[in-house]
Amino acid sequence: MxxxxxxxxxxxxxxxxxxxxxxxxxxxxxxxxxxxxxxxxxxxxxxxxxxxxxxxxxxxxxxxxxxxxxxxxxxxxxxxxxxxxxxxxxxxxxxxxxxxxxxxxxxxxxxxxxxxxxxxxxxxxxxxxxxxxxxxxxxxxxxxxxxxxxxxxxxxxxxxxxxxxxxxxxxxxxxxxxxxxxxxxxxxxxxxxxxxxADDPWEFGRSAYESARLDATAAWVARWCSPQDGPLVEVGACEGELTRRLAGKGYRVQATEPNPRFRARLTERFPLGPEGGVEVLAESLEDLAARRERPAAAYLLIEMLYYDQEPALLDDLPTDLVLVALESGQLNERVWPWLRGQSTWRVAERVELAPPTLEPVCDGLAYLRKRGSRGLVLARAGRAG
Incomplete structure (x- = not known):
């Protein structure tokens, strides 16, 4: 042969x-x-x-x-x-x-x-x-x-x-x-x-690093919002690992995911709609900013500003609180320059959610550097707290 x-x-x-x-x-x-x-x-x-x-x-x-x-x-x-x-x-x-x-x-x-x-x-x-x-x-x-x-x-x-x-x-x-x-x-x-x-391509469900990062992120959200404050909009929810953690804490989550394959898996995971605490939606960040139809206690932009979105879109989100998490290089290159040139938002907190680490992927077939995650809490200027 x-x-x-x-x-x-x-x-x-x-x-x-x-x-x-x-x-x-x-x-x-x-x-x-x-x-x-x-x-x-x-x-x-x-x-x-x-x-x-x-x-x-x-x-x-x-x-x-x-x-x-x-x-x-x-x-x-x-x-x-x-x-x-x-x-x-x-x-x-x-x-x-x-x-x-x-x-x-x-x-x-x-x-x-x-x-x-x-x-x-x-x-x-x-x-x-x-x-x-x-x-x-x-x-x-x-x-x-x-x-x-x-x-x-x-x-x-x-x-x-x-x-x-x-x-x-x-x-x-x-x-x-x-x-x-x-x-x-x-x-x-x-x-x-x-x-x-592939299901769960970033291995959120099997990676020790990702599990610790998501746990820390959910705890961070809980420090800034309670379930009684109103719904959270999670932008780019992927297959719902953070969504699951937030719903487990009693939050009402509007989980948006424009990728139809990820959204289908998200819907399978949370089939009950808003009655079950999670509503799955198709909107992108651009859609949410343009329509302004989803007022929320906070918008969560967790590890998703990697797709060339303009940070200025945050100005049009119907909320006074945005939680942004990214690796430090992207924060320094894209978010901080924008923040320094505007007056709509103030930085209420900076936090390290996960340090960089080396981790095997694909059952040990390869390994890479997970770049870590840093969080910024952005409060609309004039907001108390």
Whole structure:
């Protein structure tokens, strides 16, 4: 059975999968090129340079916008029963490569796929296999890029730019089934709609860090509002881990979630509507500010001002109290400059809700730095207390 290397761009074979060609030096290897929707056969017995030369016509330095193939289209290109499949990590920081690797995992859901660790400065994937390339193989990588993909050394497209760290001297790989690939892709897609492809992508329900952070956040809310003060509007409630804690303390919560997949899970968790203490709504922060239809004791913006919302939207929220929680870097870059230039809100409290920590994710398949959480209580100017 044929080994298949499924890559987004032809040059990715030279950059990340040279050791796979060594492992299959005497066997045919088929390369599936996602950007082109095509495949190239690399016969066994050829030299490394000869095999790479077969890929040269497929290098397209300027291309990075074509529609990616669907899982069904990838499955058709793979054909029946590929012996081995190698592809990009679903957690690659270059999101189109991550999406392609995720698509490959869905195309062969019954087959464990081997993924290149790839490029991600924020997430460390624990490799099951690490192979040092030889001097000759390093020369082959360099030669192929210089001769056949030299434009990529000065590409203005960040994901296509070939930098030294993207020409690794040690190629690292891990094996994961489709379910774990799904979780990795959801995690790397945390600021986009695809974050919802997996249940609880941030592991709020299983992470010691997230549990402590959410407990501290709920206690912080309780110091500033009592259930008798009126409803709370929780903006961007995701799947409801903070919502659950607040409802358990007796609060009436209007939990808003514009992502339809997250909102469906939120509704399943709190099916009774406002009679049960939780009302699930679709509004975004922009909607809430524009409509001004939901007066509340406080608005909770907990770890959700990461999506380029304008902080000035807070001025139009029908409340005198807003609790904002973010990691300190985002507070310093986005919130504090805005606060210093306005007079509508005063800072009533600053608090650390959770310190930064290193934590494993995806059942130990990877680890990352959780950036911590700091809270600001913003009281509308003139409000007592």
């Amino acid at each position: 044929t080994a298949v290397i499924a890559v987004l761009h032809a040059e990715d074979v030279a950059l990340e999968f040279i050791s796979v060609l060594r492992e299959h030096a005497d066997r045919d290897v088929r390369v599936l090129i996602g950007q082109a929707g095509a495949s190239v056969n690399l016969p066994g017995g050829l030299s490394l340079r000869e095999r790479l030369e077969l890929l040269a016509p497929a290098v397209e330095p300027g291309g990075n916008t074509a529609d990616l193939p669907t899982p069904d289209e990838v499955a058709a290109l793979l054909g029946e029963s590929p012996g081995e499949v190698w592809t990009h990590s679903p957690a690659d920081h270059r999101i189109r490569r991550a999406r392609f690797g995720w698509t490959v995992s869905r195309a062969v859901p019954s087959l464990p796929v081997t993924y290149s660790v790839g490029d991600n400065p924020f997430l460390q994937t624990v490799p099951g296999k690490a192979v040092a390339v030889t001097g000759a193989e390093a020369e082959a990588k360099i030669d192929f890029i210089n001769r056949r993909a030299g434009e990529l050394l000065r590409s203005r497209v960040a994901d296509r730019l070939v930098t030294t760290d993207r020409v690794p001297a040690v190629e690292r790989f891990f094996i994961a089934d489709a379910a774990r690939a799904n979780r990795l892709y959801a995690l790397i897609s945390s600021l986009g709609e695809d974050a919802a492809v």
